[in-house]
Amino acid sequence: MGRISWNIRHQGFHDVLSNERPSGYMREHNQLSGWSSDENDWNEKLYPVWKRGDSRWKSSWKGGRVQAVLTSDSPALVGSTITFAVNLVFPRCQKEDASGNIVYEKNCRNDTGASPDLYVYNWTAGTEDSDWGNDTSEGHHNVFPDGKPFPRPWKKNFVYVFHTLGQYFQKLGQCSVTISINTANVSLGPQIMEVTVYRRHRRAYVPIAKVKDVYVVTDQIPVFVTMSQKNNRNSSDETFLRDLPITFSVLIHDPSHFLNESAIYYKWNFGDNTGLFVSNNHTLNHTYVLNGTFSLNLTVQAEVPGPCPLPSPRPPKTTPPLVTAGDSTLELREIPDESCHITRYGYFKATITIVEGILEVNIIQVTDVPMPRPQPDNSLVDFVVTCHGSIPTEVCTIISDPSCQITQNPVCDPVAMELGDTCLLTVRRAFSGSGTYCMNLTLGNDASLALTSTLVSINSRDPASLLRTANGILVSLGCLAILVTVIAFLMYKKHKEYKPIENSPGIVIRGKGLNVFLNHAKTLFFPGNQEKDPLLKNQPGIL
Numbered sequence: 001m002g003r004i005s006w007n008i009r010h011q012g013f014h015d016v017l018s019n020e021r022p023s024g025y026m027r028e029h030n031q032l033s034g035w036s037s038d039e040n041d042w043n044e045k046l047y048p049v050w051k052r053g054d055s056r057w058k059s060s061w062k063g064g065r066v067q068a069v070l071t072s073d074s075p076a077l078v079g080s081t082i083t084f085a086v087n088l089v090f091p092r093c094q095k096e097d098a099s100g101n102i103v104y105e106k107n108c109r110n111d112t113g114a115s116p117d118l119y120v121y122n123w124t125a126g127t128e129d130s131d132w133g134n135d136t137s138e139g140h141h142n143v144f145p146d147g148k149p150f151p152r153p154w155k156k157n158f159v160y161v162f163h164t165l166g167q168y169f170q171k172l173g174q175c176s177v178t179i180s181i182n183t184a185n186v187s188l189g190p191q192i193m194e195v196t197v198y199r200r201h202r203r204a205y206v207p208i209a210k211v212k213d214v215y216v217v218t219d220q221i222p223v224f225v226t227m228s229q230k231n232n233r234n235s236s237d238e239t240f241l242r243d244l245p246i247t248f249s250v251l252i253h254d255p256s257h258f259l260n261e262s263a264i265y266y267k268w269n270f271g272d273n274t275g276l277f278v279s280n281n282h283t284l285n286h287t288y289v290l291n292g293t294f295s296l297n298l299t300v301q302a303e304v305p306g307p308c309p310l311p312s313p314r315p316p317k318t319t320p321p322l323v324t325a326g327d328s329t330l331e332l333r334e335i336p337d338e339s340c341h342i343t344r345y346g347y348f349k350a351t352i353t354i355v356e357g358i359l360e361v362n363i364i365q366v367t368d369v370p371m372p373r374p375q376p377d378n379s380l381v382d383f384v385v386t387c388h389g390s391i392p393t394e395v396c397t398i399i400s401d402p403s404c405q406i407t408q409n410p411v412c413d414p415v416a417m418e419l420g421d422t423c424l425l426t427v428r429r430a431f432s433g434s435g436t437y438c439m440n441l442t443l444g445n446d447a448s449l450a451l452t453s454t455l456v457s458i459n460s461r462d463p464a465s466l467l468r469t470a471n472g473i474l475v476s477l478g479c480l481a482i483l484v485t486v487i488a489f490l491m492y493k494k495h496k497e498y499k500p501i502e503n504s505p506g507i508v509i510r511g512k513g514l515n516v517f518l519n520h521a522k523t524l525f526f527p528g529n530q531e532k533d534p535l536l537k538n539q540p541g542i543l
Helices: 013-017 055-059 325-332 482-494
Strands: 067-072 081-089 094-096 102-104 119-121 158-164 167-173 176-182 189-201 204-218 223-229 239-241 246-252 263-269 276-279 283-286 292-306 340-355 358-368 379-389 394-400 411-414 424-431 435-444 449-458 470-475 507-510
Touching (some): 013 158, 067 189, 081 158, 081 189, 167 176, 223 340, 424 435
Antiparallel strands (some): 081 176, 158 189, 223 246, 246 283, 358 379, 358 470, 379 424, 449 470
């Protein structure tokens, strides 16, 4: 009687991990260091495979579904290292403890109420499997899907299988793991990384999550640029002020520090016929002197150290006739004694608009306002203010203690259109009681916001005398920089386009379609307004 043979087809990693790539995908890419071909067989007995929509996913984890979050520091310059991170998000009221067990959070209630149990999965005590965590066990189940044994010690509770470019990488881990790959052998362009996560279940494994994400490998340096300017009200619209320097700062996305040993040059063309600026400093200031729209172009050049290529073979010598092949071979192996490099480039382009704005504001005089019927707890002070640049449409003040930290609410008034082309106005404000006050004054319009500060001393009153004085001391803005953030917050509530100025300028980041806005923390709270009727409408020219 003849033997009966069964043709059993084993599933490969490529069958299990992805059904979206064409046949022969691996052959189009070079080998990644430490990775294996997905043509290898997958042990489906130990690691069952569930398709999307399989009802078994619903019971793969106690208390709900586990979500896997995959991130990377893409984009990556070819030749650099890219890092991937996977974090598991457990159902509500569950977390991983220091031993790697999954426990219920104390005093946390989910849809089913508080759990009477302490553990969701207790791997340390071996309640899930007697061999799990036992370094002396030689069980056949302490292996990866391709049959390779776990590294010792194997006190990790999850098995992660990464898959990309027709290759896979296996790793034990807890609720979060990271891996890094060198991109020297990775094809340029977008690629897909897929991750499948298994948990231990007795002497086998249960899939709990799958996730995939796109990463990008490029031969161009990823470049971003921040642009900031003093007095600019809203840098995010890429509109800046004439006759004030703009600070351009280049950010190179290089999380693996691949370019640390590279010579980097920055070539600027600001589009205003001022020529080409070349610098090895990542920060540069430039002032536009004309209104209009300008095209900004930046080229970043990096000289990346690299291995020198072998020289081209030389033709064999014909004289003298006794030269041997060995001599020619020695000549082919000669390498010039010099350092070699690969030149990489990055590019940034932007269109910016230049407009007129308020360039400077100054308080030139501080005077006390006599009142016919003096009030012991109220003093009026006039501030004569000048500015340069465009005409403001609004004036705002904030009065605080001498440290410029404990503030009152801002008081804002429109500026009369009768100013014409001359920026000279008087701002009247009320002070309650004697003492020294810090007053910050801003002039603003649609494009700009300029700030100045002064200390005001209100003398105590002699009941027998009607005389009183207010002495103003002009203070440089740099000494009161902490109040810039305060004014930023208060003005934000009135004008959403407000951006802090001077030491906290409005900053916008641009680069390859990626817009990143730096948000300023709004953490200060202010007491109620204590100013007394600061706006005297019956006196023209006084605000």
